[in-house]
Amino acid sequence: MFNSYVSNTLEYDPELCINCGMCSTVCPHRVFSPDGKKAQLVNPKACMECGACQLNCPTKAIKVDNGVGCASAMMLAAVKGKKEVTCGCDSSC
Amino acid sequence: MKDILEKQAETTTKEIKKTISCCSSSGRRSEPIFTLSGKTDYVIKSTSGEITPVNRLDHLMARLGVKREQHRVEPGLYTMGNPKKDSPVFVSANYTLSFDALRSALKSIDCYILVLDTKGVNVWCAAGKGAFGTNEIVHRIESVGLKDVVNHRILIVPQLGATGVDARQVRDRSGFKVEFGPVRAADLPEYLKTHRATPEMRSVRFTLYDRIVLIPVEMKNFLIPLLIASVILALVGSYTAAAAVISAAFSGLVLFPILLPWIPTTDFSTKGFLMGGLAAVIFALDSFYSMTNENLWLRFGWALAYMLVMPQISAFLALNFTGSTTFASVTGVKREIFTYMPIMAWVSGIGIILIIVLSSVKIIGGI
Ligand code: SF4
Numbered sequence: 001m002f003n004s005y006v007s008n009t010l011e012y013d014p015e016l017c018i019n020c021g022m023c024s025t026v027c028p029h030r031v032f033s034p035d036g037k038k039a040q041l042v043n044p045k046a047c048m049e050c051g052a053c054q055l056n057c058p059t060k061a062i063k064v065d066n067g068v069g070c071a072s073a074m075m076l077a078a079v080k081g082k083k084e085v086t087c088g089c090d091s092s093c
Numbered sequence: 094m095k096d097i098l099e100k101q102a103e104t105t106t107k108e109i110k111k112t113i114s115c116c117s118s119s120g121r122r123s124e125p126i127f128t129l130s131g132k133t134d135y136v137i138k139s140t141s142g143e144i145t146p147v148n149r150l151d152h153l154m155a156r157l158g159v160k161r162e163q164h165r166v167e168p169g170l171y172t173m174g175n176p177k178k179d180s181p182v183f184v185s186a187n188y189t190l191s192f193d194a195l196r197s198a199l200k201s202i203d204c205y206i207l208v209l210d211t212k213g214v215n216v217w218c219a220a221g222k223g224a225f226g227t228n229e230i231v232h233r234i235e236s237v238g239l240k241d242v243v244n245h246r247i248l249i250v251p252q253l254g255a256t257g258v259d260a261r262q263v264r265d266r267s268g269f270k271v272e273f274g275p276v277r278a279a280d281l282p283e284y285l286k287t288h289r290a291t292p293e294m295r296s297v298r299f300t301l302y303d304r305i306v307l308i309p310v311e312m313k314n315f316l317i318p319l320l321i322a323s324v325i326l327a328l329v330g331s332y333t334a335a336a337a338v339i340s341a342a343f344s345g346l347v348l349f350p351i352l353l354p355w356i357p358t359t360d361f362s363t364k365g366f367l368m369g370g371l372a373a374v375i376f377a378l379d380s381f382y383s384m385t386n387e388n389l390w391l392r393f394g395w396a397l398a399y400m401l402v403m404p405q406i407s408a409f410l411a412l413n414f415t416g417s418t419t420f421a422s423v424t425g426v427k428r429e430i431f432t433y434m435p436i437m438a439w440v441s442g443i444g445i446i447l448i449i450v451l452s453s454v455k456i457i458g459g460i
Pocket residue numbers: 016017018019020021022023024038039053056057058059060061062
C-alpha cells in the first residue's frame with residue numbers, strides 16, 4: 001500500500017520486437033536491456049513513463065501512457081478542470 | 094547590468110553571414126534572408142566554450158527561479174571553434190543552462206550547435222511537451238539551411254530529447270540521421286571517441302547536488318502562502334505555532350530533498366510525512382514541557398495540534414517535489430495523490446480546527 005510506484009502502464013510485446021536496440025538506447029532508467037535476439041524488459045518498475053521508447057520503437061512493440069509525473073501540475077489541472085496535464089513548471093524541472 | 098549583458102552578447106556571438114546559393118525555403122519564419130541576387134543568406138552565429146562570469150550569474154538567477162522566462166538563447170545555428178563541412182552537429186535547447194552545459198563540454202571541439210526553440214525550457218521538460226521535438230528539429234534544419242552547411246547527414250541529439258524526437262521521422266522528413274548521445278553533455282568528449290554510450294552515460298541520476306540546486310525554486314513556489322500562514326499564527330498569539338509552520342516547510346522543502354534516497358519509504362508523501370513528523374515531535378514535546386503553568390489539557394491539545402498539522406504540510410510539499418525528480422511516473426504520482434491527499438486534507442483540517450479552538454480558549458481567558 002505504501003509503494004505507489006510498483007506498477008505502471010508500460011507494456012511490451014516481445015513478439016513484435018525486431019531487436020533494433022532503440023529502446024535500450026533512449027531509456028534513461030535502463031528498463032530495457034539489449035539481448036542477442038530481442039530486447040529484454042529487465043526493470044519495469046523503474047519506468048517513469050516518459051514515452052521515449054514508445055515513440056522510437058519502429059514496430060510499436062512498446063506501449064506506455066506517457067505524461068508528466070508532476071503532482072503540482074496534476075493538481076492544478078484538476079483544480080482548473082482541465083483534462084490534459086501539461087507541465088507548468090517552465091524551466092525549473 | 095544590461096550594458097554588460099549586451100556587450101557580452103556582442104563579443105561572444107559575433108554574427109557571421111554566409112551566402113549560400115541554395116533555396117530550400119519553405120516560406121516559414123524569417124531566418125533565410127533573400128538577397129537581390131536570388132541567393133539566400135543564412136545567419137550562422139558563432140559562440141565559444143567559455144563560460145563567463147555573466148553566464149554564471151545568469152545560471153544562478155535561473156537556479157533561483159528569477160526571471161524564469163528570460164534565460165534564453167536565440168534559436169538557430171552556432172559554430173564553435175572552426176568547424177568544417179564534415180564537423181559534427183549537436184542539437185540543444187534554447188535554455189541557457191542547457192546550451193552552456195553543451196558549450197563548455199565541447200570546449201575543444203570544432204563543431205556546430207543547432208539550437209531549437211524550446212521557449213527557454215530545458216531539453217527534457219521541453220521534450221515531454223513536444224517543444225523539443227520532431228517538428229521543431231525538421232523545421233530548424235530547413236530554416237538554417239543545414240544541408241548546405243555540412244556535407245554529412247548526422248545530428249547528435251541529447252538522449253533525454255528522445256521523449257519528443259522520433260528519430261525515424263526526422264530521417265524521413267529531413268534526411269538527417271539522429272544519433273542519441275549521452276544524457277549529460279559532460280560525457281560527450283568521451284562519447285565522441287567511439288560514438289557509443291555506456292549504460293552509465295545512458296542513465297539519469299539524481300545526485301545530492303541535483304537535489305540541492307532544486308531547493309530554491311521549490312521554496313519560491315511556496316514561500317508566500319507559508320509566510321502568510323505563519324504571520325497569521327504569530328498575530329493570533331502563538332510565535333511557537335508560526336515557527337512550527339516554518340519548520341514543517343523546512344522539513345518538506347530542505348530536509349526532504351536532501352535526505353530523499355535515505356528516508357526509508359518509497360512514496361514521496363510518506364517520506365515528507367516522516368520528515369515533518371520529526372519536527373513535529375520536537376514541537377509537541379516543547380509545548381508539553383514548556384507550558385507548565387497552563388492547564389494539562391491545553392498542553393496536550395497543542396502537542397496534538399503540532400503532531401496533526403506539521404507532518405501534513407511537509408508531506409504535501411514533498412509530494413509536490415515529484416515534478417522535479419527524474420523518476421516519478423504519472424501512474425505512481427496519481428496513485429499518491431488519490432491515496433494521501435484526502436488523508437492530508439482531513440487530518441490537517443482537524444488540526445487547524447483544534448488550533449482555532451485552543452487559540453480562542455487562550456483569548457477568552459482559559460478554562
Ligand atoms: S525499440 Fe522496439 S523493436 Fe527495437 S529493440 Fe526495442 S522493442 Fe525491439
